[in-house]
Amino acid sequence: xxDTLGTDTATGHRSQGTSRVGGxxxxxxxxxxxxxxxxxxxxxMRLEIALLSGPAIIMFLAFVIFPVALAAYYGFYRxxxxxxxxxxxxxxxxxxxxxxxxxQQVLKHSFLIMGLSLVIQGPLAIVLALLxxxxxxxxxxxxxxxxxxxxISEVIVGTGWSLMLQxxxxxxxxxxxxxxxxxxxxxxxxxxxAIWTLMGIISWKYIGFAVILMLAGLQSIPxxxxxxxxxxxxxxxxxxxxxxxxxxxxxxxxWAFLSIIGSLQLFDLVYIIWGQYVSGTAGTSTMAIYMxxxxxxxxxxxxxxxxxxxxxLISLIVALIYQRxxxxxxxxxxxxxxxx
Amino acid sequence: MxxxxxxxTAVAIGLGIxxxxxxxxxxxxxxxxxxxxxxxxxxxxxxxxxxxxxPGKQFFVDAAKAYHTLHPNVTVTLQTVQNEDFDGKLxxxxxxxxxxxxxxxxxxxxxxxxxxxGQIQALDLTAAxxxxxxxxxxxxxxIDGKIYAVPLxxxxxxxxxxxxxxxxxxxxxxxxxxxxxEAGVAKLKAANxxxxxxxxxDAWPAAHWYYNFALRECSQDTMTKVGKxxxxxxxxxxxxxxxxxxxxxxxxxQKGFLTASSQQGAGSSAGMLANHKAAMELMGNWDPxxxxxxxxxxxPLPDLGWFPFPGVAGGQGDxxxxxxxxxxxxxxxxxxxEALGFLEFLLTKDQQVAYAKAFVTIxxxxxxxxxxxxxxxxxxxxxxxxxxxxxxxxxxxxxxNVGNAMNTAVVNLLAGKGTAADIVKDTNSAAERG
Numbered sequence: 051x052x053d054t055l056g057t058d059t060a061t062g063h064r065s066q067g068t069s070r071v072g073g074x075x076x077x078x079x080x081x082x083x084x085x086x087x088x089x090x091x092x093x094x095m096r097l098e099i100a101l102l103s104g105p106a107i108i109m110f111l112a113f114v115i116f117p118v119a120l121a122a123y124y125g126f127y128r129x130x131x132x133x134x135x136x137x138x139x140x141x142x143x144x145x146x147x148x149x150x151x152x153x154q155q156v157l158k159h160s161f162l163i164m165g166l167s168l169v170i171q172g173p174l175a176i177v178l179a180l181l182x183x184x185x186x187x188x189x190x191x192x193x194x195x196x197x198x199x200x201x202i203s204e205v206i207v208g209t210g211w212s213l214m215l216q217x218x219x220x221x222x223x224x225x226x227x228x229x230x231x232x233x234x235x236x237x238x239x240x241x242x243x244a245i246w247t248l249m250g251i252i253s254w255k256y257i258g259f260a261v262i263l264m265l266a267g268l269q270s271i272p273x274x275x276x277x278x279x280x281x282x283x284x285x286x287x288x289x290x291x292x293x294x295x296x297x298x299x300x301x302x303x304x305w306a307f308l309s310i311i312g313s314l315q316l317f318d319l320v321y322i323i324w325g326q327y328v329s330g331t332a333g334t335s336t337m338a339i340y341m342x343x344x345x346x347x348x349x350x351x352x353x354x355x356x357x358x359x360x361x362x363l364i365s366l367i368v369a370l371i372y373q374r375x376x377x378x379x380x381x382x383x384x385x386x387x388x389x390x
Numbered sequence: 391m392x393x394x395x396x397x398x399t400a401v402a403i404g405l406g407i408x409x410x411x412x413x414x415x416x417x418x419x420x421x422x423x424x425x426x427x428x429x430x431x432x433x434x435x436x437x438x439x440x441x442x443x444x445p446g447k448q449f450f451v452d453a454a455k456a457y458h459t460l461h462p463n464v465t466v467t468l469q470t471v472q473n474e475d476f477d478g479k480l481x482x483x484x485x486x487x488x489x490x491x492x493x494x495x496x497x498x499x500x501x502x503x504x505x506x507x508g509q510i511q512a513l514d515l516t517a518a519x520x521x522x523x524x525x526x527x528x529x530x531x532x533i534d535g536k537i538y539a540v541p542l543x544x545x546x547x548x549x550x551x552x553x554x555x556x557x558x559x560x561x562x563x564x565x566x567x568x569x570x571x572e573a574g575v576a577k578l579k580a581a582n583x584x585x586x587x588x589x590x591x592d593a594w595p596a597a598h599w600y601y602n603f604a605l606r607e608c609s610q611d612t613m614t615k616v617g618k619x620x621x622x623x624x625x626x627x628x629x630x631x632x633x634x635x636x637x638x639x640x641x642x643x644q645k646g647f648l649t650a651s652s653q654q655g656a657g658s659s660a661g662m663l664a665n666h667k668a669a670m671e672l673m674g675n676w677d678p679x680x681x682x683x684x685x686x687x688x689x690p691l692p693d694l695g696w697f698p699f700p701g702v703a704g705g706q707g708d709x710x711x712x713x714x715x716x717x718x719x720x721x722x723x724x725x726x727x728e729a730l731g732f733l734e735f736l737l738t739k740d741q742q743v744a745y746a747k748a749f750v751t752i753x754x755x756x757x758x759x760x761x762x763x764x765x766x767x768x769x770x771x772x773x774x775x776x777x778x779x780x781x782x783x784x785x786x787x788x789x790x791n792v793g794n795a796m797n798t799a800v801v802n803l804l805a806g807k808g809t810a811a812d813i814v815k816d817t818n819s820a821a822e823r824g
Contacts, residue, residue: 128824130791131481133507146823216657217646239648239805327593327798328648331805343798346478349503349790350824 118362124355131351143356152330153357156340157364159245159333164313166249168306171260174253175305176298179264180290193265197258204255208322211251212238215323238323244332251319256312260305267301268294300380307372314365317342337361435466435729436490437719438480440473441749449748457735464728466492484509484722491725492733495539495718497531498782499789504720505533511721512536513730522737527754530782531718540733541718542742543751545675546698546774547598547783548712550766553693555583555669564697568637571700575642578669584644587659587668589652590804593797594785595659596647598672598713599637600800600813601784603630605713606702610779613707617787620821622814626706631810633702635803644668648805653680660684664691672699674715674783675751678766682750690750696766698773708778715783795820 125143127135147153182193199207214220215237222234237247271294279289317338320329326343329335341361345354437454441447447470454466469490471479476494483489484504495501495510504510515537520528527541551564556574559581565571578585590596604613608626616622644650644662651658660677662668664684671677682690701709719736721729735741742758745751752762752771762771774780785793799816802808808816 130503130506130789130824132484132503132509134485212649213657216649236646239646241805241807324649325591325593325651327801328591328805330798331648331802331807343794347790348794348820348824349500353823 121355121358121362124352125359127352128350129352130349135352137352139352143353144360146353147356147360153337153340155330156335156337160314160316160336162245163248163252163316163336164310166245167252167256167309167313170249171253171257171309172302172306175257175260175264176295176302178257178261179268180294182261183265183268193261196261199255200258200262202255204318205322207251207255208319212323215247239328239332241331241333244324244334248320248323248334251323252316255319256309260309263301263305264298267298271297303376303380307369307377310368310372311365314361314368337364431463433464433726433728435464435492435726435732436469437466437492437732438469438471438476438490439494439719440471440476442470442472445748449744452744453736453741454732456741457732460735461728461731464731466732487724489722489724491729492719492721495531495720496786497539497715497718498786499791499793500786501531501538501720502533502789505538509723510538511723511725512538513540513721513733515540516734519734519737522739522742522755522757524754524756526780527718530780539718539720540737541754542736542745543675543749543753544771544774544780545715546712546752546770546777546780547602547672547674547714548696548698548770548773549670549672550663550677550681551670551695551697552663552666552691553695555581555666556695559583559669564695565700566697567700568633568702572637572640572642575640579641583666584662584668586642586670586672587644587650587662588647588671589650589659590643590648590801591651592653593801594783595652595671595673596804597785597797597800598783600630600634600796600803602672602699602713603633603637603702604707604784605711605781606630606699606705606707606709607633609706610708610711610781613781613787620788620792620818622817622821627814627817628810629705631803631813634800635810638804643804648801656684658684663694675767675770678764679750690764694764694766696769710773710777712774712777712780713783714774714780715786789824791824792817792821 124135126138126140128137128139128143129135178196182189182196186192216222217236217239221237225231225233235243237243275293275297276289279293284292315338316336320334320336320339321342324332324334326335326339326347329339337357338361341354341357344350344357348354437450439446439450441450447468450468454468458465477496477500480489480493484507489509501510513536515523515528519540523541527544528537531537531539531541555578556564559574559577561574561577565574575585588596588599604627607630608624612624612626616624644659644667647659653660655661656665659668659671660673660680661684663671664681665686678690678694681694682688685691698710698712719733721733736745737755739755739757742753742755743761746753746758746761750764750767752767752774753759759771762768781787785797787793788796796813796817799808799813803810803813
């Protein structure tokens, strides 16, 4: 605590040095001259900021910044995780990553999942949001149903779906019972199907979030615009194409951003359903899975850390490019200003 | 505004560091186990093991109590850590100098890494200890002639099978060659039973098929030398992969085996055996316990049998050789000498009898081996005593890094996405990376 007082005296607020000790007891006194109380108010605010944001900042430094720095450091070593790292290899781990066919494969998977997520979930979410934005019976129930998968934990979703999709699981059983036995398949281990199974589960899980975002976006569009367009004789499709979609643009772009970052970091669903080994052969493994496989499971902590750094850089670059070229208009507010 | 925020941030960080510092100081106070001293005074020995429930855990509780009665100045405190969490937690403890005095040792490459980092003690066992443990088990826990762990049981690997299902399918005796095994697979399929269960999702259970083919194809000398060089260039390594690939052609494994786990739930490979959905499983000696936990009444499977991995024609390995884990218990660097005393105590006949009963396993101490009564353990014990040599599981023997690459490559082969040559290639390139 002496640090906090020290900071105050250092900034030259001598009068407070003594009154601060009294603290809250005298703070309400009406006889105190205004400038002092304003200064005191400022100090109080500073303390409040410190108290409120301090723990968060400490946590952030300890659990985000520190591990990132540590990963960067370990990335320069060949290290099996026992004792302190001593075998400095410089950039060798990064060279190995660039030539590692397994890494190229997971990189390809990660970007494929990212692209498919955008193409499948985006249009579907917009259509669902448009439907649910109308006054239809049971609207709130449907909204809840669509949103529920999003709040179920990945572990539960993964375990549930992997049980249902086993070759003798509920899905194949259902198909057989309703006379569609010919459609039974090896949903999880057939490499041609597995990626689509994954996309199905991802869409089922995350579409609710996209729909809620789109609905919020739709509700922020002023009603008068639609009325005016209707009076002018615009058709339903014209209204959607010329008014709804452009005005929904900022929401769509923000959702796409979240989806891209989420896809690049996808880990838990795949790990729960396929595990680190089978995901490779089924074509569903991701960068994060490979990082864990190399780091913790193969005991190559140096190499695993280097993969973590590469993953971080890829995410950062994608995010920066996206902000620079796609989100720029939204950041300036150009679209909304222009139309409204 | 910025200045204000900046100083507020400084205050916040200062406050946090102060808190963190006091927190840390508080933590280090109660770290009393690792005193390292061993005068005549009271000594506490901390021990970590991975049996979290049932008779296994009880064994350690009882042993600690019995040792305290004999040596009133020594108290052994136990901590059980769930198996899959064990290695990570131990690694953190070792690196942060808060390791337990005694802990479960997996052996092989992991033990080598601990030795390299100077984290465990070389053990000075007496002649009596060595007799109790037996030379084969001791050899598995030694590096460059120094002993780094005390083994408590032997873990011969083989094929566990359901005698009832074999009878139903008309298989009269346990297969001893690959041809007989393949014939058995055909008969079981005709009887509508999944012949062999394997949990390839975990990779290692599938990889053990490759290990055993390698054990039959490669000579003991080749396998031991590779442990040092990590160069898998002897043709026997590819031959073993080819054996596995040709065995795969008879489709011996259950449907959907690639996404089946090995030990969790009724759909796992052990669960399929427990519920008579599959007839065989290649596993180590912990399997009967796992199967027992997955039967409907959670009792041991009454018709469980065991036979060694079949012979492979023309291989350079001794046909009687057995794949088997070893490992035991190690002492961390700062452990007091009383900790070794406790391990020596665990090797004595009475303790070994209790251990074998608690874990339904084969104890290392020959005098205690008479307690083995389960037919599958008797078969395994006989095969083990006859074996020319035993070989540590390869992912342990060759270290985590190479082992993980080997396991992954075997799964690729099973999934039809790789060849025997790829196993060798991937394993060699992992050795370069690590």
